[in-house]
Amino acid sequence: MTAGNNEVDDLTLARGDFLIERHIATAMPAAHWHDHxxxxxxxxxxxxxxxxxxxxEVEAGRLVLFWAAIPHQTIAVTGNAALIVIYLPLADFLALPIDREARRFTMQGGFLSDPAATGHDGFVAxxxxxxxxxxxxxxxxxxxxxxxxxxxxxxxxCVETGRLSGGEAGTAAVAAAVRHVEALTDLVNSHYGEPVLMPDLAxxxxxxxxxxxxAFRDVLGLSVNEYLTRYRVARAMQKLVxxxxxxxxxxxxCGFGSSSRFYELFKARTGQTPLAFRRALSRKG
Known part of the structure; x- marks a missing residue:
């Protein structure tokens, strides 16, 4: 979905799954976005x-990182441009112990490029x-x-080389919204297992x-409750595995008040019951 000619399932992206894939990049007919x-x-x-x-501009051998919820479109590609794409769920990214300014920069539309291109990343990827x-x-x-x-x-x-520039600095209101989102996501990441509600988190x-x-809708495009639900389901998937x-x-x-509520939400978000999800992964093992 990122740059054409790949086989990523729309449903996989819609569910916010982790994914790695490789394809030959081509120009995209229109911009798209997804929650990774x-x-x-x-x-x-x-x-x-x-x-x-x-x-x-994306150079060969140089990693780039961006928030894909911001519309993006590949408009020019040279021939035979092999591209590896890693789709990192938003919840996973927000949970990383990284520089706060870098996180804000990414959420506000920054496009990060690795300071140095090396052949090592190509072999590892x-x-x-x-x-x-x-x-x-x-x-x-x-x-x-x-x-x-x-x-x-x-x-x-990127932080040490001063590459946090070019993002949308925005108004004071935008910066405040990002700070609010950061505070709330930190709370969700720490307290998702507790019976908290959105007013409690706020x-x-x-x-x-x-x-x-x-703030959540402006920065992430979803409500606090929706993010809390997504995070709980993601952590439940991890524990099932x-x-x-x-x-x-x-x-x-994982903070679900009842088994019936957990089953209902888990199946709605993953297409499987928790037991079916666990069994499917066990068969693959």
Whole structure:
């Protein structure tokens, strides 16, 4: 979906799943967007994005990172431009212990490019694609950890070299909205297992509930409650894969008030019941 000629399922993107894929980049007929942070690595050739109203050049061998909820479109690509794309769920990105200014920069429309192009990333990313396609759950779990570390190093390099520029600095109101979102997402990430409601989160952050929801909609395009639900489902999926805990225990540990509510929301977001989801992954193992 990022730059044409790939096989990413629209439903996969709509659900905010983690994904790695490789394709030959082509120009896109129109801009699109989805709820991920993208990490792109062009292996050869050149590519130009129209991103947030600006032209952004992508060089071979140089990682780039951006929030894909902002409309983006590939408008120029050289021939045989092999591209590896990592779709990092927003919840995973927000949970990373990275520089706060870098997180704000990304949310406000910054387009981050690695300070140095190296051949090492190409070799490593090719292995990521190969191992991801093999579908072995333990390897996929390790890949997510590896990529999280690579993103943290990438962000640190950008911060240390002063590359946090070119993003939409915005008005004071925009900056305030991003700060509100940051405070609220930090609270969700820390307290998602508790029976908290949106007004509780807003109160803990010292923000009026209506201000909290407006900030979330302006910055992330969804309500605080929707983000809380998505985060809880994401953590439940992780526990279903990584543990043998009873499903009822996972439901309560992830903040769902009842098993029926958990089953209802989980199936609506993933297309499977928690038990079917766990069994499907067990068969792949």
């Amino acid at each position: 942070v993208e990490l792109n690595l062009l292996l050869e050739g050149e590519m130009t994005y129209l991103f947030n109203g600006r032209r952004e 090719a292995r990521w694609v190969e191992e991801w396609n093999e579908g072995e759950p333990q390897r996929r779990s390790l890949l997510r950890e590896e990529i999280a570390l690579r993103v943290r190093r990438f962000i640190l390099d 109160a803990r952050a010292g923000i009026h509930p209506s201000t909290a929801n407006k 990584d543990t043998e805990d009873p499903i009822l225990t996972i439901a309560y540990d």
